[in-house]
Amino acid sequence: MKRNRHIRVVVTACIAGALAMTSAACGKSSTSAGSDGGKELTYWSMYKEGEPAQVALKASIGAFTKQTGIKVHVQWQGRDVLTKLQPTLNRKPAADLFDRNLAPVKSLMVPAGTASDLTDVLSTQIPGENKTIGDVLPDSYRSLGEVNKKLVVLPYNVVATGFWYNAAKFPTLAASPPKTWDDLQKLLDTQKAAGHAPLALDADIPDYNAYWYTSMVVSQLGVNSFHKAAGDKTGATWDQPGYLKAAQQIQKLASGGYFVSGYKASKFPAIQQKWANNKADFVIMGSWLPGEVKTYAAAGFKYASFPIPGNGTTASPVPSTAYGWVIPTKAAHRTAAEKLIAFLYGKAQMQSFADSTSTISARSDTTPSDAVAGAVASMKTNGTYQTDDAVNQDYADWWTKVFEPLDDKLITGNLTATAFIAKLKSQSVDYWKHAL
Amino acid sequence: MTASTVAASTADPAVGSPSESPAGARGHNAAAPRGGRDGNPFRARQRRLYIPFVAPAFVLYLAFLIVPLAGTFWISLHKWPGSGPMQWEGTRNYTYLLHDPVFLHSFRNTLVLLFGAGAATFALSFGLTMLLRDMVGRSTARSIIFFPNIVPALVLSILWGFLFQADGLVNKILGLIGVHHPPAWLAQNHLYSMILLGVVWTSTGFYTTIIMAAVDRIPPYLYEDCALAGANAWQRFRHVTLPLSWDVIGICAVLWTINAIKTFEFVLAMAGSSSGLPTPEVWTVSLYAYASAFASSGVPQYGLAAADSIVTLVLVAVLVFLIRRVMRRDTIEF
Known part of the structure; x- marks a missing residue:
């Protein structure tokens, strides 16, 4: 009996101890935001050490501290920066500033109200220049960082999606790119007849497969058409002919042997490597492509792109994604963070970043590299819209569970266009009926 | 004689099966006079050490397995994006x-x-x-x-x-x-x-x-x-x-x-x-x-x-x- 009593006492003490430890851990986070002395800040970056973007940013941050005396505590977190930061956002954010694209910010921060509206930062003057950030940030780029007219991501870098090719092989294409899908189809047929593989696609990546159908729908039916169908709980929108037509175009490419051999049974970046070595002519991809393939591309490869062809009546806008600055609403050092943003928006800093990463700067008066000059021109003339018509942001679960598996089958020739639309409709109705 | 009978016949019947042995051992312990009562100082000390030895492991087990498990079950009854308030969803x-x-x-x-x-x-x-x-x-x-x-x-x-x-x-x-x-x-x-x-x-x-x-x-x-x-x-x-x-x-x-x-x-x-x-x-x-x-x-x-x-x-x-x-x-x- 005495032994049992001892055990009971110890067990009770242990449970009490464990609960106390747990509750202490839960209640430990400080709710005080701290004072904004403007002398330091913590910045968490989406880049990792050694990446060209990290090297460029590190140099710019060093220059900022030297010029302003504001100390920047940097952590190079990588692409899952927001996943790591998220648990701290409701109390005292672990970072005063971080960078990311809109999709995760919109999903994780906007519903919880933890992302600051940075619209007022646009009126901040850039140090050493007689311009504000808003003066040099085009509307077509700014809108890529907005949710309900609130600027939650202040873009510094833009990714444009389009058809990429080797301009050394197609010297006249820059001046006269295909305007419609029929024009493109003719070009593909010519290449195929000449014994070339016209298209490249690493079909093991569902997001790459999705570029094709989403951009074809938008080029047929306009911006927001794919978004509208995705969110239609009745599924009736999928019955409109444009959706089937886009699927039929994909089916024709998949069954017609337009994609380079092995595209549906390889592991990324095998097919991209084939494209970079002139074994396939065109690939739909984001404007990071030249920087990504340069280590293994064929000698003399001249990167160029043209926008996704339109429907013949209007030019199709360019699917685009903005990467930029985000300040959590409870950031302790917001003033210092804004100063850093303004400094990094300086022309020299933005040009340096664009040059070292071969990407598109959000600042309109920087000079793009030759590789992305065509993409910049396309965005300027055709305008922009959110990549994948923002469906992967707003209906991410549907995108992953319903759309992408069917789209993968369509583009690899395992599903006909008619079956694709029928399944997309029925599965969407079922999905929305049970959605959480 | 089949191989299985070879195996069975060569097993030492005096030892008995191990599945019986632990039970036998437990039975033996249960039947044995208790330390305090048999006056065996070794057994008395052994019993005194039982709780101090077990308690740290039990606390760790409770804190790092049972409590998180209970927490996981609690979360499973809610809609929660990982931060902010939880919304009760039941099952x-x-x-x-x-x-x-x-x-x-x-x-x-x-x-x-x-x-x-x-x-x-x-x-x-x-x-x-x-x-x-x-x-x-x-x-x-x-x-x-x-x-x-x-x-x-x-x-x-x-x-x-x-x-x-x-x-x-x-x-x-x-x-x-x-x-x-x-x-x-x-x-x-x-x-x-x-x-x-x-x-x-x-x-x-x-x-x-x-x-x-x-x-x-x-x-x-x-x-x-x-x-x-x-x-x-x-x-x-x-x-x-x-x-x-x-x-x-x-x-x-x-x-x-x-x-x-x-x-x-x-x-x-x-x-x-x-x-x-x-x-x-x-x-x-x-x-x-x-x-x-x-x-x-x-x-x-x-x-x-x-x-x-x-x-x-x-x-x-x-x-x-x-x-x-x-x-x-x-x-x-x-």
């Missing part, structure tokens, strides 16, 4: 799982992995064990077979992917021997089979090593008796190897069940990419939980991920219980 996450074709497909994939790949792994492990038992240089062979288990599954899965892709080494070798139209190994309709094959390949060495260690304990004279009795390879396996390594096989079955249901990184690395998750066609229940909580876009569904984890835990518990029941035998001493 809705669980009913959603029952209606979600992706979860049901992931569950089916997990069961195929558990039973299909499990059967293949154990069949191969037994086969290799029997082959290696009498082989010259078997410790070298055993090390080679065990090697895939040392290399991280992440590295192996990436390698596996590159071996089997359209222009990979496997197809190149097949081309050299005249197979010019090999199957599209990594195509979506074959991808999960290739993952299963990869899991079997990485796991076989581990289970072969454990089973071989058990088989090595079997006295050689039993096999000599079998030879004298004219037993063939299957009879030797059926009547000597299997019964005398049964307890180890039971442990292996439990380990396999737990590992198979938790299979995650091999699928993610082989079928996924740096930019996203693999297609749901190849998800397992573990990958489903990960995708629910850590997808690159979309509102994280920690409640759903927690519900999936609880379902997985129940599945493991039920299967382990059943395995223990089905495989319970009186162990033969030798």
